[in-house]
Amino acid sequence: MTKKIVVTGIGATSPLGGDARSTWEALLAGESGARTLEAEWVAKYEIPIEFAATAKVPAREVLPRHEAKRLDPSSQFALIAGREAFADAGLTVGDIPAERLLVDWATGIGGVWTLLDAWDTLREKGPRRVMPLTVPMLMPNGPGAAIGMDIQARAGVRTVVSACASSTEAIADAYEHLQQGLADVVVAGGSEAAIHPLPVASFAAMQALSKRNDDPSHASRPYDVSRDGFVLGEGAAALVLETEEHALARGARIYAELIGGGVTADAHHITAPDPEGTGAARAIRAALEQAGVAVEDVTHINAHATSTPVGDIAEFTALKSVFGDYLASIPVSATKASTGHLLGGAGAIEAMFTVLALSEGTLPPTINLNEQDPAIHLDVVTEPRPFEASGKVAISTSFGFGGHNAVVAFRGI
Template structure:
C-alpha cells in the first residue's frame, strides 16, 4: 500500500507578504508585488528594466543581524520560510527524531549576490578583502544547509537546481523520500534572490522581461494579448510534508494530501519550451498515473504561466494534449501575475497556493487580464472563486530553461 503524504505546515516570504498568510491574503485581494526598484544601481548601469517583485518585508525585520551576515539573501529567505513552516506545523523537539527529519530544498541560481559582490571586492580591493565565508554563502546548497542546521535535520539536506522547475522537483523528491522510508517529516521548498543588476540585464537582453517600466503592477499579465515578458521576483516558500501516520499520531492539522509528481525533459532548446508541449504533457500524464487519479478528476490547475508570449501558449498546448476539450473547462490560476516569477522558488510558492486553495475552498485570482488571448481559451480565474475542494485534485505546473518540467498533484481532505 502506498504511504500517504500530507502537508502540515506552510511558510513564506514573498513580494506579497512576509508570511504565508499575508501572502495568501494579498493574492486573494488581487494585489501585485511588482514595484519600481529604488536601488542606485538601476541608474548606474542604465538598466532597461527598472522594476521587479522584491520581497515585501525586509529580511532585516525577520532575522537577527548576526545571522544575516553569515547567509546570502537566498539562504536568508529560505530560513525565514522554513522557520515559519516548521512552527506552523506545530513540531517540537518531542515530535520528531532529528535522524528522521529531512530537508529537500531548491534554488535556480543560488548565491548570486555573494558571488558578484565578492568579484567586485576582488577587482577593486584585492584578494585579502574577500570574505572567508564567501564560498559557503554562494553555494546553491546554502539554503538547505541553513534550514538543516536551524532545525537539526539529520536525515539529509538535499538541493535541486533545475531552473524554474527546481522547487516543484524538490517537493516531488520529498514525497518520494518519505515514501521510501528515509524520513518521517520533510521541510521542502525553494528560494531565490536574484534581483541584482546582472540577472536583470541578462534576462532583459534575451527579451524575457516585461518592459512596462511606467506601470509595474500591471506588467505581469499571463494569457493577455499584450503580455511582453515576466517580472523577476524573489523570496521563498516552504512546506512541511509528513507521512500521514506520523502526522495523525501527533494530532497535526492537515492542509491537504500530496498525491505525487513527475519530472520530464523536453530535450528541445536551452531556453524555449517545446512548442508542441510534449514534455510538459508527459509530466502531467505521469503525475496523474503515479498519483492513481484519472484526467477527469483534476479540478484545478495552478499554471506555470510566466506571461511570456511563447511560454503561455506552449503550456496551453500541453494541457489541451492531456485533457482535450476539457482543458477549457478546468479553472486555471496564474499566480505569477501577482508575485512575479521567483525562478527556483516559484514552484514552492505555487504549491503552497494550490494547497491553500484546497484547504480553504477558494481559487485565487489571476490579475491583469484585460484581453485574454484567443489562442489560449482557458477558464482563467480572475476573481476569488468558491471551490468545493473536499476530495478534489489540483495540480501545479513548473517548467524551466533547459526543458525541465515538473508537475505535482494534491488532493483536498
C-alpha cells in the same frame, strides 16, 4: 504499499507579504508585488528594466543581524520560510528524531548576490578583503543547509537546481523520499534572490522581461494578448510534508494530501520550451499516474504561466494534449501575475497556493487579464472563486530553462 503523504505546515516570504498568511490574503485581494526599483545600480548600469517584484518584508528586518550577515539573501529567505512552516506544523527542534528529519530544498541560481559582490570586492580591494564565508554563502546548497542546521535535520539535506522547475521538483522528490521511508518529516520548498543587476540585465538581454517600466503593477499579465514578458521576483516558500500516519499520531493539522509528482525533460532548447509541449505533457501525465487519478478528476490548475508570449502558448498546448476538451471546464489560476516570477522558488509558492486553495475552498485570482489571448482557451480565474474542495484534485505546474518540467498533484481533505 503506497503511503498517504500530507501537508502539515506552510511558510513563505514573498513580494506580497512577509509570511504565508499575508501572502495568501494579498493574492486573494488582487494585489501586485511588482514595484519600481529604488536601487542605485539601476541608473548606474543603465539597466533597461527598472522594476521587479521585491520582497515585501526585507529578510534583514526579520533575521537577527548575526544570522543575516552570514547568509546570502537566498538563504535568508529560505530560513524565514522554513522556520515558519516548521512552527506552523506544530513542531519545534527536537520533536522529530534528527535522523528521521529531511530537507528537500531548491534554488534556480543560488547565491548570486554573494558571488558578484565578492568579485567586486576582489577586483576593487584585493583578496584580503574577500569574506572567508564567501564560498559557503554562494553555494546553491546553502539555503537548504541553513534550514537543515536550524531544525537539526540529519536524514539528509538535498538540493535541486532545475531553473524555474526547481522547487516543484524538490516537492516531488520529497514525496518519493517519504514513500521510500527515508524520513518521517520533510521540509520541502525553494528560494531565490536574484534581483541583482547582472541577472536583470541578462534576462532583459534575452527579451524575457516585461518592459512596462511605467506600470509595474500591471506588467505581469499571463494569457493576455498584450503580455510581453515576466516580472522578476524573489522570496521563498516551504511545505512540511509527512506520512498521514505520522501526522495523525502527533495530532497535526492537515492542509491537504500530496498525491503525486512528475518530472521530465524536453531535450529541446536551453531556454525555449518545446512548442508542442511534449515534455510538459509527459510530466503532467506522470504526476496523475503516480497519484492514481484520471484527467477528469482534476478540478483546478495553478499554471506556470510566466506571461511570456511563447511560454504561455506552449503550456496551453501541453495542457490541451493531456486534458483535451475537458480542459475548458478546469479553472486555471496564474498567480505570477501577482507575485512575479520567483524562479527556483516559484514552484514552492505556487504549490502552497494550490494547497491553500484546497484547504480553504477558494481559487486565487489571475490579475491583469484584460483581453485573453484567443489562442488560449482556458477558464482563467480572475476573481477569488469559491469551490467545493473536499476530495478534489489540483495540480501545480513548473517549467524551466534547460527543458525542465515538474508537476505536483494535491487532493483536498
